[in-house]
Amino acid sequence: MGLFTGKKGLVLGIANDHSIAWAITKQLQAEGAEMAFTHLPDKDPERPRMERRLRKLVDDFATFILPCDVTNDEDMDAVFDKAKEQWGEIDFVLHSIAYAPINDLKGPVAEVSRDGFKTSMEISVYSLMSVANRAQHILKEGGNILTLTYLGGEKVIPGYNVMGICKAALESTVEYLAYELGAKGIRVNALSAGPLKTLSSSAVGEFDMMLKLYTDMSPLRRNITPEEVGKSGAFLLSDMASGVTGENLHVDSGYHIMG
Template sequence: MGIFSGKTGLVLGVANDRSIAWAMSEALVAEGAELGFSHLPGERSERRVRQLAEPHNAKLIMPLDVQKDEEIDAFFDKAKEIYGKIDFVIHSIAYAPTKELQNPYYMISREGWHMAMDISAYSLLATTRAALPLMPDGGSIVTLTYFGGEKVMPGYNVMGVCKAALEHTVRYLAWDLGEKNVRVNALSAGPMRTLSSAGISDFDEMREHQAQKSCLKRNVDPKELGSTGIYLLSDMSNGVTGETIHVDCGYNIVGL
């Protein structure tokens, strides 16, 4: 019996086996959680997620375009039909057009800025609102962020601005939902090789720099992210909300 036995959660945004959300999912399943998954529209994305989720007997594997309110409603309606209620949500959704990441920040187009902010920040608000009716007894919501939302990380550009908005959205949601016993937190991971990071210029240099400058002189391991996810999503963190928890081997505290 794991600490999540009898608990159900939804994981939004797994892309492949390198996704931070997948590292968290594996840890949760090992502790007895039942999980439902969303994936990007398209056969390729569905195939990747099904290969990961079906061995764990996931009852919900469904496409979700968070720019479409009707798809958000459909996903959570299906979750209610299958599970009745849920205990937690993992939000692992972010996107900016590659060309917008490659150009200096001041060159971003209005269209690109709105798309990045809609998908990467507003989606937390929209999916939280849809999840609330499924959490009558309270619950926990965790989103994923990065230190580029706090300090300038060259090459991260508009995603840093999106993460700043995401992190402050966490704080306002935590305030609004506290009386409903719903906690909202962010996990700020060190730079991980994921599908999303492939679009960031100089990403390998970012990882090398962090390994050299962090307190632990290394980069974070995916299993460490899974362990922190268990903490934030379980009763162990019942008094924690509105926080951004750094799992980056101490890099964020270093000033040189």
């Protein structure tokens, strides 16, 4: 019997085998979870790159796989309708999605475009509200939602720029949602991961400097591994964390305590 035997959930945000959502999925699968997955719709249907990358990882065990652009309400409805049709009720949703147009991400913050700001906030923050709005109707009592954040939402991290502002809003969203959904016995948490090389983080400036800073300055004097984020993510999504909500768990070798 695994920690997730009999548990069912949705995973949004696996882009490839470096994705944090994949690191968490591996732990959930090892513990017996049944899961369905979404990928960003492919622009060219002749070359379904995103779908192919996801299928390579999860085809063997996915209950279903659907395209879903979180800015598209029809896509979102289709995913949650399918989960309801398939399972009736679910136990968890993992939201591991963020995006900012590269020119706006590069900064400076004072020069972020209006459209770039709207897009960044819509994909990186509003999408969690949109997930919660749909998930609350099919999550069991005791079920939960987990999102991914970064310390740049709490402190100024050079290079993180508009994404830091999005993460601050995301972390506040987690708290408001935790309060609202708590009335239904549903938990909402964030996991604040230390820097990991992924498709998204490769767009963040000064990333290598951040990796070095964690090695030099964090209490554990090293960077975290994807497996560590995977395990802590699985913990928050599991009944082991049944009393934890509105939390922002730092999985960052302790870097966040340093002044």
